[in-house]
Amino acid sequence: MRYLADFENAHQTIEQALALGINHLETAKGYGKSEEYLGRALKAGLSVPRTRLYITTKISATADADTMRRCIDESLERLQLDYLDCLGIHGLNTWQHLEWVQAKNGCMQAVEEAIADGRVQHVGFSSHGSLELIQAAINTDYFEFVNLHYYYFFQRHAPAIQLAAEKDMGIFIISPADKGGRLYTPPQTLKDLCSPYLPLELNYRFLLADSRITTLSIGPANPNELREPLRIADDDGELTSAENSAFERLENHQKVALKNDKCSQCYACLPCPENINIPEVLRLRNLAVAYDMTDYGQYRYGMFENAGHWFPGMKGDRCTECGDCLPRCPEKLDIPALLEDAHQKLSGKAGRRLWG
Template structure:
């Protein structure tokens, strides 16, 4: 296991962090997963108020001495609140469930909108309670997690209220690269959210993607893409059981620059995508926004890119199903809400027939509605 400095927190974290949203089958399963992660060299566990029984399971293992508190950094996450009193109560409740006097890191969970940003900057908002808890040493370091737009993320970083950020960034989604750059300039820790799952459901890749990535696995390549970037501190591995830690642990043993063989595979992936999509490829410039129908056009077309180029339809359906069902966690309407107003057409530098591509995406990917765990 490799370790990196988590920005200005000066914590030295393992490049893999155990995320606990998916280990909830039972306390026994949670304990075995935690123990396997620790045995591999993982020294950071991330939980959240909204992750089912996650805090309780972790607290039960800690209080029983089944996992070593003095060898771990523990982060929990609490959603932003418009007032300090609610945040005070939430902090007390999380510490009680965790059976802890303090947490190493607290993340404001889901700083996704401009309204959330207003709450954390308000005089009597949630950060007042967070700063009180920090002064009392019940919280050592403060950061935020976000599923918001790049503009919201950059604005949050520029408040200078935070020491680290949890965000989405993967080989198949590089929109937030400027946020990583800014966080690095501010000496903030960078924590990547769920690269196996949100990064493409890469633990169950389609055959065409496996063939294109050979001799590497798609999951391995995504980890290497991320860990080759020294501005990134750690990656969340949301293992549902101990077995799901095996491949990530192997990938975490090497965090150097990309090799010539790895670079060749990434070039092959890009070449195949360009050929498969031809003149229908959305290059993710975001010039088409805002959409009058509130469709997140670039994200819809990103999912289409992946489905057409790499047969990543399972992932596409999983993410597309979140539209209209996950609130601010995954904003925007489904593509069938397009009114064909044509406002996006002159904005697109590639001259894409966006309404036709939106319709095609909906036909390809519309399926079961999705929601957040705590939705």
């Protein structure tokens, strides 16, 4: 997704990944020239044979089978491959997307044909949607793996992790470094609280220590960005007492810093008449106030109203103080006031998805 400066950079990044032991390469139809560059690298010859690689690409859900048939053919052509190890339904983010998946003549008809003739080995999905939608998609039993957001600083999808594990699905965590908190450039407050560990290291360990989780994505823009994550990659044992102490420090500091304004992420405040994603706005405020993660908060907050179903919801300044959410909040938070404060802290330039 990010190694797209030019083909030479992409090729060097892929070769370095293989040299360091990576054997799963994931791309998507929607990632600019990513499929094309990976295909050219595969055609040029890599240091690891194709039979030892796992190649995944992702294609968005389509309303009809013919469109999906064409998309699968085009992805295989760009990748210069005869088959995919894994095909993911990309961005299964809305209930309409799930309807397309479940439709009798929908996109899954084409996927099942590709499985039957050997062009696809395994099928899964990625989602930026709600917990309820992710659980519903898992419960279709169509899928063998799921790509989703789940990190130390965002544990809302813990029930989806458990459900997928119970169904023996592969569990792929999307972008722990970036979406997990922009942890490659952490604020000093966060660094101090995590010491002697790096914040990124602790987030990786939180995930790697969970035996239900299969793999994490790295998403390097160049070969150098592979080294730091892979320094930690084999450290997948149980959390140590020192690591648990660091997590306790983080939790205790958040309680002290936020006092009576901490949003516990119960989601009881939804739905909002103005379609404000109240829990996510207040989660970003939690992180900004407790850990000075304002840069990350502004980055994510700027995507509201600019990224469609990939990051749904309106910004906090859309609040009309209607009061619908107030009686539903178990903490009795002054939600309109906190939304206004979050908007003041996090409002900056508009953001968008890298490929939007």
